[in-house]
Amino acid sequence: MDIIIKKKEETNISYEQIVNLIHESFEERLNQGLQFTCSFMTTEDFEKRCSDGIVLVAIDNKTNDLIGTATIHIKTDKHGILYGYSEYLAISSKKKRYGIGTLLDKECERICREAKCEYIMCDTATEAKSSVKY
Numbered sequence: 001m002d003i004i005i006k007k008k009e010e011t012n013i014s015y016e017q018i019v020n021l022i023h024e025s026f027e028e029r030l031n032q033g034l035q036f037t038c039s040f041m042t043t044e045d046f047e048k049r050c051s052d053g054i055v056l057v058a059i060d061n062k063t064n065d066l067i068g069t070a071t072i073h074i075k076t077d078k079h080g081i082l083y084g085y086s087e088y089l090a091i092s093s094k095k096k097r098y099g100i101g102t103l104l105d106k107e108c109e110r111i112c113r114e115a116k117c118e119y120i121m122c123d124t125a126t127e128a129k130s131s132v133k134y
Helices: 015-031 043-049 100-114 129-133
Strands: 003-007 053-060 066-076 082-091 119-121
Touching (some): 003 100, 015 066, 100 119
Antiparallel strands (some): 066 082
8 A cells, every 4th residue: 555644734635534534433442432532523623632733644645545644742741851742543444454553653753853852642541452552
């Protein structure tokens, strides 16, 4: 699969498309009885939450379809240390387990290294076993 990772603003992908992808991706979690806030967020909520971050999109280069997304925020902790906060990693249910999440994570890491971050943080529910393992 030929996958391109870009910043959202370098594409014609809309926030609505990204939120729809997140909802689709997290439907599996809802079916497991796990309630993630991103499963119910609106496009406006997402846009507001990501206004200070970098939204990445994974695009299938052959079909030009949106197949994944992740957001990275560059923040400063209470000790004045720069770090990255990764959230909203979501992959199309039809394209999971093809390494798309890894590609998005590597791009988040590259951005954080470039920004001179000391570490990257993310969180998930402990009951989301596959996410914890990942």
